[in-house]
Amino acid sequence: MTLPRLGFIGIGLMGDPMTRRLLDAGFEVEVWNRSRRKTRGAEAAGAGVADSIKELVDKVDVLMLCLANTDAVEEVVFGDEGIVVNGRANQRLIDFSSSDPQATREFAKRLEKHCGMSWIDAPVSGGVAGAEDGSLAIMCGGDPADIQAVRPLFEPLAARVTHMGPVGSGQITKVCNQMIVGCNALVIAEMTALAEASGVDARRLPESLAGGFADSRPFQLLAPRMAARDFDNPAWHLRTLLKDLDMAQVQSQRAVSATPMSALAAQLMRAHAARGYADKDPATLIESYVRLDQSFE
Numbered sequence: 026m027t028l029p030r031l032g033f034i035g036i037g038l039m040g041d042p043m044t045r046r047l048l049d050a051g052f053e054v055e056v057w058n059r060s061r062r063k064t065r066g067a068e069a070a071g072a073g074v075a076d077s078i079k080e081l082v083d084k085v086d087v088l089m090l091c092l093a094n095t096d097a098v099e100e101v102v103f104g105d106e107g108i109v110v111n112g113r114a115n116q117r118l119i120d121f122s123s124s125d126p127q128a129t130r131e132f133a134k135r136l137e138k139h140c141g142m143s144w145i146d147a148p149v150s151g152g153v154a155g156a157e158d159g160s161l162a163i164m165c166g167g168d169p170a171d172i173q174a175v176r177p178l179f180e181p182l183a184a185r186v187t188h189m190g191p192v193g194s195g196q197i198t199k200v201c202n203q204m205i206v207g208c209n210a211l212v213i214a215e216m217t218a219l220a221e222a223s224g225v226d227a228r229r230l231p232e233s234l235a236g237g238f239a240d241s242r243p244f245q246l247l248a249p250r251m252a253a254r255d256f257d258n259p260a261w262h263l264r265t266l267l268k269d270l271d272m273a274q275v276q277s278q279r280a281v282s283a284t285p286m287s288a289l290a291a292q293l294m295r296a297h298a299a300r301g302y303a304d305k306d307p308a309t310l311i312e313s314y315v316r317l318d319q320s321f322e
Contacts, residue, residue, distance in 0.1 A: 029087050030052075030084060030087070031047060031087050031178070033047070033054055033067075034088065034089065037058075038260065044056060045067065050181035052178070077106060078106055087117050087178065089121060091121040093122070094123075094268055095129075102118070114141025117143050120145070123269055130192050130193040144192055145167035145171050146167065146195040147163050149161040150199065160183070161184065162184065162187075166190055166193050166194035203269035204290075206243055210243060217311055221252075221315070259306030259308075262305065263294065263304070266294065271291055297313050
């Protein structure tokens with residue numbers, strides 16, 4: 026059986042380990058990134074490096090994107106030298122990025138109209154650790170036949186793949202996911218600060234609450250870093266979480282569905298970002314709740 030040739034665009038915190046796992050699974054992978062420096066690890070692992078999006082599109086059967094935001098996706102796909110210029114009807118595009126649902130639906134229609142390529146939105150959850158060990162959760166939107174065709178490509182990447190409906194449904198599901206994560210991150214900061222202010226060793230909270238109703242992966246990831254004030258080498262950034270919460274507010278307006286908790290979370294996070302934390306770890310949210318005169322040992 027001949028494996029499809031894969032083209033991966035966006036070799037960042039998530040894209041790099043995802044590319045490596047695809048290579049380890051035996052796929053031929055060609056990569057392109059705006060900053061070529063970031064492709065060195067993938068190249069060392071066996072990936073080819075294209076000099077342009079056109080070169081990459083010409084070589085592969087499936088295009089994969091893992092980009093920062095909706096604008097970046099639009100530029101890569103529909104820019105002057107974008108995918109749409111050289112795309113073919115027998116190719117598929119898989120977008121792992123977290124993008125606006127309505128824009129995703131419009132992008133899919135434009136791409137199919139101009140070159141016949143089908144679109145699958147497949148945002149992921151699980152963070153860098155999930156990308157590294159292949160345990161991501163992938164939520165898909167797209168035609169059932171397309172989803173079925175690309176499922177083998179997801180196997181090295183994900184522990185769970187769920188088809189949520191037509192194009193855009195994966196992105197709406199990811200927005201829902203991020204609403205929970207964003208609100209959770211803020212209340213974890215609140216409770217860590219409260220524990221410290223009350224004389225409790227917050228470093229023991231993850232162990233004491235493990236397995237109970239308050240436990241979660243965000244809690245086990247964020248609480249230890251908050252308690253230790255360990256903000257170095259962030260696996261994700263506050264600006265990314267804020268971007269997703271903002272998308273939740275836009276989608277809530279479209280759907281006429283109230284999201285007051287997520288709206289408050291977005292505003293609190295925006296205030297924190299404005300103080301210089303946009304590119305920092307969400308664990309820094311603890312700094313918004315700790316009194317200036319409160320000592321930390």
